[in-house]
Amino acid sequence: MMNTKKIYLPIVVLFLLLLPPMVGNYWTQVLGNIGIYVMLGIGLNVVVGFAGLLDLGYVAFYAIGAYGYALLASPHFGIHIPFWVMLPGCVALAAGGGALLGIPVLRMRGDYLAIVTLGFGEIIRILLNNLDPLTNGPRGLLRIDAPAMGNFVVNSPFRWYYLIFAGIIFSAFVADRLNNSRIGRAWIAMREDQDAAAVMGINILKYKLLAFTIGASFAGIGGAIFAARQGSIFPENFSLMVSINVLCLIIIGGMGSIPGVILGAVILIGLPEILRGVHQYRMLAFGGLLVAMMIFRPTGFIPSARRKMELRE
């Protein structure tokens, strides 16, 4: 398993790096959209796929990252903190939000957790819509700064593609390392049988909180990139549908597996672009697909292979 991964990974990476010039501006833009969802998927996968916590309010942390960046890097307050400084800041903000929500709600059992997180996502959106002086309400935040290094400004679809690509590599690397560690094993054990895991010495609350905050911080990065890339953000960008989309892409792709997340994002975000003509049936098909998926292939298209570590060779 590990060896095939070693061979294929560089090929896939190389292919993806060479992709934009081959497909042109428009499709590079689309790939960028997919890429952001891949990042979100990798993050939510830590929460849902690894730790088994159903979070339906993931969009909240995405929104926190996006507004965190937009407020401090736009004419809204006249503050212009550089993107690279704000990036860790957004991670911290989102992680803080995750901890703040996680501490009270993680004691709840799974289905309550789903509803409360869903409620939290909605509360954040309602607040963004109504806290006018801070968020400018439904009018949104405009003219958000693009990331820059000296004179090099990330402002074209090509440049964004590579920036997002780097973000994905980073997220995937972190998620993969966590998954194959003492922490990842604790998550899986907890997902399998919470009581038994506790008796085996795993501090359940701590590991749930850890998954929740790590997942949230990935969304923080995604949010900052989204805000900087769009240049303007509105509360409506952060509706429940974002949470549902991200959740669905990991389920369709295969819960717990990173290639699965990528495939899921391509299917979910990319396919509608290809099938523009039947756009109106997209969500209909999608809802039906989810049901069918649960019944016929609950593990997704690329289920995570529970692989062993290199160490063991």
Next chain:
Amino acid sequence: MSYLLNPQVIIDQIINGLTIGGIYALIALGYTLVYGILFMINFAHGEIFMFGSFGGFAALTYFVNSGFSDTHPGLSIVAAFLAAMVVSAILGALLERIAYRPLRNAPRLAPLISAIGASIFLQNVMMLIIKARMQVYPDIIQEEFLEFGWFSISYFQLFIISGSVLLMVGLYLFIQKTKTGKAMRAVAEDRDAASLMGIDVNRIILITFVIGSALAAAAGVMVGIYYTQIDHMMGFIPGIKAFTAAVLGGIGNVPGAMLGGYFLGLAEAFGVLFMPAEYKDVIAFGLLVLVLIFRPSGILGEVVSERA
């Protein structure tokens, strides 16, 4: 804040609270009944409510166009309610049969995700039917007010308050007195034991979905009559709020869902006196979070305890 001391304002808000609370309670019953038996959140319940509302809408529109409602306004409304309840009951049964039954022994996430899928599916079916345009409920009866000295109540409110109470009393009697109701309680208590006692568990689960869906449909028609505008997304927020109500009362607990519904309705009605109306939805979610933190088994307590 002087208006807070005004008894007229207080009574108005109590009436508003009871009206909307009755609607929440009717929807909440569907969540609670299903949860009591299957330990799952029927995430698509809000959509069943929405379809019920449209079922009633279609029936009423038909009666208006055919002139039937001019001669028989009362009968039209009753028929619209029945039509709505039939639509939702069928939908609820289909949902159980197609999306949930195959997953009854699957890991807990599976039925929940299937439910989310069904919910998205149903929303989009309705969106395609109505072409994403908001629909307006035909008014068959004029909204008039009954004056009682220093307060008044509209016919609609009186109708909704009494209608919801009537349905709940009916449900309560059904569960307590009838054979099927007793079987429902038995299945909720212990599915396997009930099955061994000769109860057809699949049938009881189906009936539970049918009843919960019919109650939600009634709530859907009430919302249509009261707020007049309906669309394909109308199920989401009331669905979440009714779920909140069910949790408030103690999920799985039938009287609890009723109490929770009224509690939430009143909390919202009085909440808007203290904060801008835009935050109305925050009240429900805030309450939900608080209750789950401090009293996770709800006000009246859960009927069924957590499975190990």
Next chain:
Amino acid sequence: MTILLQTKGLSKRFGGLTALNNIDLALESCVILGLIGPNGAGKTTLFNCLTGVYPIDGGDIIFGNRSIRGLKSHVTTSLGIARTFQNIRLFGNMTALENILVGQHCRMKAGVWGAIAMNRSTLKEEKKAFGKADELLNFVGLNDQGDTLAKNLPYGDQRRLEIARALAVKPRLLLLDEPTAGMNPRETAELTGFIEQIRTELELSILLIEHDMRVVMGISDRVTVLDYGVKIAEGSPEEVRKNPKVIEAYLGRLGTMMGKRAVTA
């Protein structure tokens, strides 16, 4: 001999039902204590109280030289109490090896940064953990089953893997909840020998719930009998076997009528 575990007046109630009433128990190092009693006597409840699964309502639990009353499961485990479950609760979708690695969780340190950076100390720790896991697999005789998913193992192997997982905690006290349940006589005999071996080789104390009287009487140094949440007898297997209260608890009045032969049979 030093006393490792002691309960003083331990009580546990579920609503109106008193599941454990005023239990006094003392267990020395390197001793196997059999815990027997009819179904519903409170044996597993006692395990759950000792491992922090249930909070206790009265009394105290002393482990080593400190009270562990009110501590959560993961804390009691890291202090050195490990257990198995009556109805095997392995992590089914993890391999046998991974199950044992999870058992070592509280003996390892790597945090988030260690996991991401895979720095030298983390690598070393992981390597050691894998080595130790292989060792334990060997010890319980599952040498070549390391990569098998736990749920795919045969029943007897699952029982042994569960013990290996508990041993990975490096416990001072091992709680075994009906380890031979569902095993055939040959497997039972094997496992009994194995439990003896654990005690002598790893020098730990074992609290053993068991329904198979031959097993309990054969390997226990002492036996405690619970009935309806009350300790009704205690002593060497021989003493307990002859105790009329025990016979009555097990066989009701019928047992007393038929005399002591019933238990010895």
